[in-house]
Amino acid sequence: xxxxxxxxxxxxxxxxxxxxxxxxxxxxxxxxxxxxxxxxxxxxxxxxxxxxxxxxxxxxxxxxxxxxxxxxxxxxxxxxxxxxxxxxxxxxxxxxxxxxxxx
Numbered sequence: 625x626x627x628x629x630x631x632x633x634x635x636x637x638x639x640x641x642x643x644x645x646x647x648x649x650x651x652x653x654x655x656x657x658x659x660x661x662x663x664x665x666x667x668x669x670x671x672x673x674x675x676x677x678x679x680x681x682x683x684x685x686x687x688x689x690x691x692x693x694x695x696x697x698x699x700x701x702x703x704x705x706x707x708x709x710x711x712x713x714x715x716x717x718x719x720x721x722x723x724x725x726x727x
Contacts, residue, residue: 625699625710628686630720633659633713644680646687648698649717653690657717657725661686666694669701681706688713688720 636643637659645661647654654663662677666689677685685707687695692715699710713720 684709686711692716
């Protein structure tokens with residue numbers, strides 16, 4: 625697994641790059657704020673409910689959560705099931721909001 629900063633991700637999104645985003649937070653967290661992408665909670669990942677992203681196995685997947693901890697665990701977990709290019713968003717939505725939303 626590799627990592628990406630919020631600045632790097634925003635730059636890629638702003639450039640219109642097609643990116644596979646995976647939000648592993650709970651429903652209520654996603655409802656508060658999100659940057660898009662597939663939504664599969666950590667519990668669903670642990671239960672191997674990965675059919676929504678199965679076709680991403682050979683693609684880069686940028687995984688995010690609230691702080692970067694769950695997304696790091698999720699990335700390591702799905703790598704065990706054949707996902708080859710997982711990327712953890714450092715600092716998660718807390719870092720994103722601090723950098724871009726509190727202006």
